[in-house]
Amino acid sequence: MSRPVEQALAELAVHIDWPEPSDQAPDLRTRLESSPVSRTGHRWIPVTALILILVASLLLFSPTAREAVADLLGVAGIEVRFEPDPADVVGAELDLGQAVTLEEAAEAVAFELSVPGNLGPPDGVFLSDRPSSGRVTMVWESDDALPAAGDTGIGVVYSQFALELAEEADFVKSVMPDTSVRAVEVGSVIGLWIEGAPHLISYEDAAGNRVEEETRLAGNVLMWESDGVTNRLETTVGLSPTLALAGSLQPVG
Amino acid sequence: MEGRPLNEQDLIQNAKSGDVAAFEALVQTHRHIALRVAFLVVGDKTEAEDVTQEAFVKAYRAMSRFRGDAAFRPWLLRIVRNEALNQRRRRGRQERLSLRLASDPVSGGAAPSPETTVITGVERRTVLDAVNGLPDRYREVVTHRYLLGLSEAETAATLRIPVGTVKSRTARALGRLEHSLTGLTGGGRNE
Numbered sequence: 382m383s384r385p386v387e388q389a390l391a392e393l394a395v396h397i398d399w400p401e402p403s404d405q406a407p408d409l410r411t412r413l414e415s416s417p418v419s420r421t422g423h424r425w426i427p428v429t430a431l432i433l434i435l436v437a438s439l440l441l442f443s444p445t446a447r448e449a450v451a452d453l454l455g456v457a458g459i460e461v462r463f464e465p466d467p468a469d470v471v472g473a474e475l476d477l478g479q480a481v482t483l484e485e486a487a488e489a490v491a492f493e494l495s496v497p498g499n500l501g502p503p504d505g506v507f508l509s510d511r512p513s514s515g516r517v518t519m520v521w522e523s524d525d526a527l528p529a530a531g532d533t534g535i536g537v538v539y540s541q542f543a544l545e546l547a548e549e550a551d552f553v554k555s556v557m558p559d560t561s562v563r564a565v566e567v568g569s570v571i572g573l574w575i576e577g578a579p580h581l582i583s584y585e586d587a588a589g590n591r592v593e594e595e596t597r598l599a600g601n602v603l604m605w606e607s608d609g610v611t612n613r614l615e616t617t618v619g620l621s622p623t624l625a626l627a628g629s630l631q632p633v634g
Numbered sequence: 635m636e637g638r639p640l641n642e643q644d645l646i647q648n649a650k651s652g653d654v655a656a657f658e659a660l661v662q663t664h665r666h667i668a669l670r671v672a673f674l675v676v677g678d679k680t681e682a683e684d685v686t687q688e689a690f691v692k693a694y695r696a697m698s699r700f701r702g703d704a705a706f707r708p709w710l711l712r713i714v715r716n717e718a719l720n721q722r723r724r725r726g727r728q729e730r731l732s733l734r735l736a737s738d739p740v741s742g743g744a745a746p747s748p749e750t751t752v753i754t755g756v757e758r759r760t761v762l763d764a765v766n767g768l769p770d771r772y773r774e775v776v777t778h779r780y781l782l783g784l785s786e787a788e789t790a791a792t793l794r795i796p797v798g799t800v801k802s803r804t805a806r807a808l809g810r811l812e813h814s815l816t817g818l819t820g821g822g823r824n825e
């Protein structure tokens with residue numbers, strides 16, 4: 382039943398020069414005894430601290446600048462911020478939500494999903510509850526035209542989510558060196574092209590919740606809203622090929 | 635199923651409540667494969683050992699977050715791999731892993747019977763070169779599925795990718811390997 386190449390691999394496994402565990406048990410025991418089992422969510426503390434720092438830093442930017450950006454972009458509720466230490470973001474595991482099938486994703490959200498027609502079916506589909514109305518994120522493996530970022534093996538990350546926005550959406554823009562944000566035409570709507578250093582994006586929903594997200598690939602992001610659905614397309618390539626992907630969107634199914 | 639200790643559930647429960655000995659017993663059975671998972675990322679035996687130990691300490695601290703109904707091994711391996719990826723990032727070097735053949739079969743590994751031996755000697759090296767030459771995303775699934783012997787589900791959990799992606803990448807990787815090994819393994823062995 383198994384193919385010759387599978388047999389060859391299984392046979393090869395026995396002959397690899399693998400490392401052998403040394404007797405590390407005593408040392409491990411010592412370390413474990415000084416490391417109590419965690420009962421609390423310590424892991425979230427740094428994230429909370431980071432968000433607080435970001436919020437504080439945002440207050441420094443002038444309201445005039447916010448309004449100008451809001452007018453210019455017209456992207457519903459999207460706020461762009463830049464965080465100084467990309468090491469925490471770049472190449473980190475793509476924490477995109479629960480892995481689902483395309484069909485499950487389509488069923489789980491109220492809006493109609495699209496897929497870039499020239500990419501073929503996604504290699505992974507994820508569903509998350511940020512925002513609460515649901516977010517579907519599709520990823521595609523890299524290829525020659527859409528290279529991977531770092532060791533992720535992923536060339537494209539495409540998210541779709543419906544925003545129920547706060548009445549007065551609050552736009553903030555701050556620009557770190559090496560990052561640019563500009564308004565671009567995506568078909569018949571105006572979108573936002575964020576290029577350069579890794580960044581965080583956040584928005585506020587109708588309940589006043591602020592939702593944070595970060596660059597997944599340390600790539601460039603094209604963001605636009607169409608028929609109440611916000612689209613976020615992240616690649617490692619330039620504006621023109623990214624616009625071409627956006628232009629090839631087709632409804633799923 | 636593989637020969638897991640019958641009392642793994644008990645060990646998990648005890649480890650969750652802070653029993654060091656139970657946790658040690660729990661990870662003991664997975665030490666070899668954990669070390670290999672780390673080695674596949676960092677490519678250095680000593681570093682892999684350090685990473686594995688660090689990951690075990692982290693896994694112990696995180697035991698309270700382990701869901702009882704989930705499989706323990708992939709949960710542990712995922713922590714090990716994550717620690718290894720972090721180590722590789724910290725180190726800054728990103729050279730490709732190049733697996734080597736041992737001069738002798740690994741002790742404890744079953745000697746292949748003549749029936750299952752489809753390649754030998756120089757050909758084995760050719761297959762390994764082909765594996766080493768795969769793009770990262772394909773090599774990962776091939777090494778975890780076939781060299782470590784993980785199931786599709788375990789590979790998916792360890793690599794943090796959907797099972798469907800494991801399937802599709804495996805299929806493409808095998809296709810690539812077959813292409814680059816044309817004439818080597820295709821010698822009429824259709825079973």
